[in-house]
Every structure is written in C-alpha cells, then in structure tokens.
Amino acid sequence: MEAQTEATTEVRKPISAAPLLAVENLSKRFGTQPLWQNVSFTLQKGESLSICGVSGSGKSTLLLAIGGLETVQSGTVTFDGRPVVGGQRAHVEGIGYVFQHYHLIEELTVRENLLLPFSIRFGSKQMPDIWDEVLDLLGLREFLDRLPTTLSGGEQQRAALARAILAKPKLLLADEPTGSLDEATGTCVMELLLRVCQRFCMSLILVTHSAMFAARTDRRMLLKDGFLREQTA
Numbered sequence: 001m002e003a004q005t006e007a008t009t010e011v012r013k014p015i016s017a018a019p020l021l022a023v024e025n026l027s028k029r030f031g032t033q034p035l036w037q038n039v040s041f042t043l044q045k046g047e048s049l050s051i052c053g054v055s056g057s058g059k060s061t062l063l064l065a066i067g068g069l070e071t072v073q074s075g076t077v078t079f080d081g082r083p084v085v086g087g088q089r090a091h092v093e094g095i096g097y098v099f100q101h102y103h104l105i106e107e108l109t110v111r112e113n114l115l116l117p118f119s120i121r122f123g124s125k126q127m128p129d130i131w132d133e134v135l136d137l138l139g140l141r142e143f144l145d146r147l148p149t150t151l152s153g154g155e156q157q158r159a160a161l162a163r164a165i166l167a168k169p170k171l172l173l174a175d176e177p178t179g180s181l182d183e184a185t186g187t188c189v190m191e192l193l194l195r196v197c198q199r200f201c202m203s204l205i206l207v208t209h210s211a212m213f214a215a216r217t218d219r220r221m222l223l224k225d226g227f228l229r230e231q232t233a
C-alpha cells in the first residue's frame, strides 16, 4: 500500500515589516484656511496608490508635503525609517518626482537632463546601472542629444520619467503625469510608468483625475472636503 503522506500545517508568521511610507495625522492650512487635516496612511514597498480629488482639494500640496518640499502645521511623514522634514529645497533621497509639466531644463540636452539628479547624488563619473534598460523601456535613445523643446509632450514626459527613476528611488510621486497629454499618449505614458514601477519594485503615489488610471493602482484614495479617505469599491 502506498505510504500516506501526513498533512502538514504550514505556520505562517505575520508580516511585520515596517511600511516604506507612514503618513500620520498630517494637517495643512494656508493662512487660516485649512486645506486638509489628519491625513494618515501607510504604503508598503512596491505598493501603488492613487489620489483623486477635485481641482484645489490639495492633492499637489499633499504630494509636496510627502516629498519634504512643503511644510505642514502638524503630523509626521516617515519614509524608509527616517522622518521627512517639510519645507526642504530638495526632496528626500529615495523619492522620485514626476510632474504634469515635465520640468525639464530647456538649455540642457535630454541626456544631460536625465543624468542631472543622478550625478548630483552619485557624482558625474558614474553612470546609472539601469541606464540602458531605462532608455530601451522608455524609447529614449533617439532623443538623447536633442533639447527638450524639440520633443513632443509625450516624449518629454517619458524623459521626465526616466530622469526620476535613474537613481532607483524606492518611491515615485507622480502628480498628474498625463494631465498635459492627449488620451492616447497619456495612456501610453501611464502604461510605461506602471511597467517601470513594477520592473524596479518602486512604490507609487499617483495623483490623477482619471478613474481609469486610478483603477490600475493597488489602492485608491479620495481627497474631499479636507479629508483623505480610502475607496473600497
């Protein structure tokens, strides 16, 4: 008779890893006008989250506060185990930013733009180890020696995305990265952004007005009437 194998019960230990990002009771006002209050959430490594909300609800300000570029009245942001101090001139190491209007430097070639933040951090003699892969993923090789003003919006946004990720940030903050693009180009850039985050295991906070793009992230939040709430449906 065939020997019976005894059923084993696998005991899984609870995952106790600290989140990559912890936002706790963050409140912001301009003057006496509160913008948002008691904003709290955590984000795990590799997790993606979208934030929707009407124009003026404070999404961009929240993203800036998370990246250390905006002060807050109260609350804390902890990134990768370290406190983020608001109102810094440069955003925190390990956090990459992509903006709606690209913000490439017009006088520099695409190559120089791409390498600028990386060389500030690691020196100009070193090349990013993901340079070739990123250029191929985002289809940027043919534009390297051109000035940003000679590129289309979609091409500029691909360059801005490459610039943000070459130093391999653990967290990418993307503020309406397709807001200036037509639907087809925007969809293409968004696909690339999601693919890049997955490929390099980057966490993502995506501010978007598009329910379709928001649906592509692991979690969805809505900033409304000064409060940030998780959407369950």
Ligand SMILES: Nc1ncnc2c1ncn2[C@@H]1O[C@H](COP(=O)(O)OP(=O)(O)OP(=O)(O)O)[C@@H](O)[C@H]1O
Residues within 6 Å of the ligand: 030, 035, 053, 054, 055, 056, 057, 058, 059, 060, 061, 062
């Ligand atoms: N430095 C500032 N001083 C005073 N008010 C500001 C400042 N920055 C932003 N605000 C105000 O805070 C509110 C939120 O701005 P924010 O740019 O964060 O909104 P948003 O949700 O990103 O809007 P949009 O979807 O249009 O980009 C706006 O009413 C804006 O005028």
Ligand SMILES: [Mg+2]
Residues within 6 Å of the ligand: 059, 060, 061, 175
């Ligand atoms: Mg905004």
